[in-house]
Each structure stands twice: as structure tokens, then as C-alpha cells.
């Protein structure tokens with residue numbers, strides 16, 4: 706079944722189908738919860754998160770678009786503006802196979818044109834089944850070539866310390882905690898020690914998070930994506946975040962999939978670009 710709840714003009718969509726339960730908010734089109742039946746929750750949402758639309762929700766899967774990270778103009782919001790906009794719920798479908806497919810859209814408007822002077826239409830399709838699939842389609846409705854960076858800024862519900870992240874080895878690594886760090890080859894899988902803010906460029910293969918506490922491995926498979934980002938603020942940097950409790954950095958890690966920095970994407974007028982990510986959970990023996 707699908708249940709809808711509305712407050713502050715924001716809809717909260719609750720899904721409970723043959724495979725899984727999930728919760729989605731139309732504010733930022735963020736998935737807030739996903740758990741296949743009998744399995745541990747995939748996503749983390751901060752206990753201090755704000756859901757009334759006054760700021761992006763801290764947790765779940767925020768959509769960073771049309772830029773990732775700080776804007777060139779510091780008066781503009783970090784990670785773009787669509788994570789802080791209320792999207793329109795377009796369709797809710799139950800597929801023959803029992804999965805639920807939800808589509809949300811965000812179009813350019815006077816408000817967006819004032820921040821970013823390009824016409825666009827953005828669609829996020831979310832498939833809730835034995836796996837979670839997100840597909841973000843950028844449609845360039847302007848008469849110029851668009852240059853964008855983008856990411857699913859996914860907050861995973863697991864302990865970060867000592868977490869093994871496989872699959873990023875072989876890519877180029879930039880440490881954002883060090884000013885003007887130069888790119889280095891990531892030679893091995895990463896064993897996480899917070900704080901961490903690392904960008905892995907030209908990283909297209911599957912990434913695996915080995916979550917021993919919950920006896921599971923999370924697989925991240927992506928299409929049309931060349932970057933991964935690993936972030937956890939650790940005990941000091943976390944104090945600068947009003948919407949994360951000082952102790953809560955021990956509860957999550959962000960592993961983000963998309964196209965960031967040098968891996969920017971260009972979209973010709975009237976053309977589309979489709980970014981897609983699939984999250985699966987595999988049981989560990």
C-alpha cells in the first residue's frame with residue numbers, strides 16, 4: 706500500500722509492498738527510509754533533522770544538483786538548490802512484479818532562474834523493491850549547453866569507524882580536508898577513520914560497504930556516474946552542524962554517487978542525461 710501525509714505543502718509518501726517498506730518526502734525528493742522486509746534499515750536520518758521545508762533534510766538521500774559542493778558564488782547554496790525545493794509528486798505505480806515506482810519532478814521557475822539562469826526539467830524515479838533504484842533525468846530546456854555536477858548524497862545507517870569500502874581502489878583520490886590537495890591514486894580499498902571528506906574521480910565500478918555489525922554488505926551500482934564521495938565529519942567537525950547531534954557522527958557514513966569536480970557532465974539543448982544508482986543488500990555469512 707501507499708499512504709500520503711501532507712504538512713507545510715510537503716507530502717510524505719509511505720510505501721509498504723511485497724518487498725520492502727520505504728518513506729519519501731517531496732521536500733528535496735529525498736528517500737528517508739528503505740528496508741526490505743526482515744532486513745536492517747539502509748538509510749540514516751538525523752534526530753535533529755528539519756522536515757518543514759526551511760532547510761534540506763539532514764539524512765536519507767538528498768539530491769545535489771545542478772552543482773555538487775560549494776557554489777563558485779558563495780552566496781549560492783552548497784550542493785545546488787533542488788534538495789531544498791518541494792518537488793511535485795507525478796506518479797505512483799505498482800508494477801506487475803510488485804515493486805512500487807514513484808516519480809517526482811522539479812521544473813525551472815522564476816525562483817530557480819534567479820539562482821541559475823537555465824531552463825530545465827528534472828525527474829527522479831524511485832523504485833522500491835528487493836533493491837532500491839534511483840534514476841535522475843536532467844532535461845535541458847534551454848538553448849545553451851548545460852554544464853552540471855550532481856550526486857545522490859546518501860546517508861547510510863551504519864557505524865563508520867573501521868568500515869571497509871571496496872571498489873574505489875584504482876580511482877583518483879582528492880582529500881577535501883587538506884587545502885589544495887593533489888590527486889593521488891587510491892591503491893587499496895579504504896578502511897574508514899573519521900573525519901573523512903574524500904572525492905574519488907573516474908570511479909565507475911560497483912562500490913561495497915562491508916557492514917559487519919549488521920552482517921550485511923551494501924552494494925552500490927551506478928550508471929552514467931564517474932565519481933564517489935566518502936564523508937563523515939568525525940567528533941570535532943560535527944560540532945559545526947546544527948542538525949547533527951555531537952554524538953551522532955558514529956551512526957552514519959555518506960557514500961555519494963554522481964559526477965563531481967572534473968567529472969562534470971554537459972547536456973546539449975533539448976537533450977537528456979540520466980544518472981542512476983541501485984542499492985542492494987547482501988547478507989554476510
Ligand code: TA6
Pocket residue numbers: 774783784858881902934935936959961
Ligand atoms: O559530500 C561531502 C560534503 O560536501 C562535505 O564537505 C560536508 O560538508 C557534507 O557534504 C555536508 O554538506 P551540507 O551542505 O549538507 O552541510
